[in-house]
Amino acid sequence: MFDRNYSAMVGIEEAEAQLSEIELLTSMFPSQAELDVKDQLALAELREYVEGRTDSPPSSMPEFVIQQKIDTEDLKGVTVAISCAYVVDYPNVLPDISVRCPELSRAQQTRLHADMNAYLKENCCGEVCVLSAVEWVKDNAQLYMTKNLAANALKKVSTVAQPVEVFTRLWIYSHHIYNKVKRKNILEWSSELGLSGFCMPGKPGVVCVEGPQASCEEFWARVKVLTWKRIMIRHREDIPLDSQSGTKEEIVTSLRRFSGFDEAMFDPHGNRGNHMDLGQLYQFLNDKGCGDVFQLYFGIEGR
DSSP, rough: OOOOTHHHHOEEEHHHHHHHHHHHHHHSOOOOOTTEOOOOHHHHHHHHHTTSOOOOOOOOOOOOEEEOOOESOOSSSSSEEEEOOOTTTSSOOEEEEEEOTTTOHHHHHHHHHHHHHHHHHHHOOSSHHHHHHHHHHHHHHHHHHHSSSHHHHHHHHHHHSSOOOOOEEEEESSSSSOHHHHHHHHHHHHHHTTTTEEEEBBSSSSEEEEHHHHHHHHHHHHHTTTTTEEEEEEEEEEEEEGGOOHHHHHHHHOSOOOEEEOOOOOOOTTTEEEEEEEHHHHHHHHHOOOOOOHHHSSOOOOO
């Protein structure tokens, strides 16, 4: 796509955010099979503009396609193509994002797009959002690929009505966690619900909670309705208890990576003392057997 008004309107702040996001996505999806930039000239113009090598804004919008495989109990190896075209005011407004998959009918695709855009509008307004869109599609696409959406909805209701005993670990990402009241709530709610894990305040903010699935879901339900610039579940782990041996209490204890719930500080620095040493965070996660989560949060391997 080409927008002849793009060069006349795109601002340097928007261009910087766009380039930064593309570079993050490239680090997370390094092969062309995963991330295919459709217009290398547009990307080159964007980089030159951001780096100050030209005063002329880009003449066209970057476009790219991310290929993701969906592997669930019902769907194995289904490939979903997530196409994105930046618009002039992105990230102040949402980009043009579409999803293509042979398993989706036109009606299912329309429903998926509407729900995805509603999610992005509610949770990512003013922030780069392509990675959030990718994660949302990975978590939800299978719900739209069933032949009978009504039957699938009934199945979900039935699952909620008769919950399976599951141990859950939620990895939550926030743009920042500064507010003392929120930090107090996080500590108190985790204790009240019998959850272990940790909270790293500052910018960005990281929260991990683990324990019975119902307790984790209740914690997330309370936290997400607070006022945030941005907050999301970056990753979750669900382990059925019936796949383990021992009593319920013994199994839950053995699955925990953390002995309690604490606020974790890692050499705070910066003008406001709100930036943590991410190297120390990685070491902390690695010591708990969770080092692989670092790349899910930040798009780079920890050291």
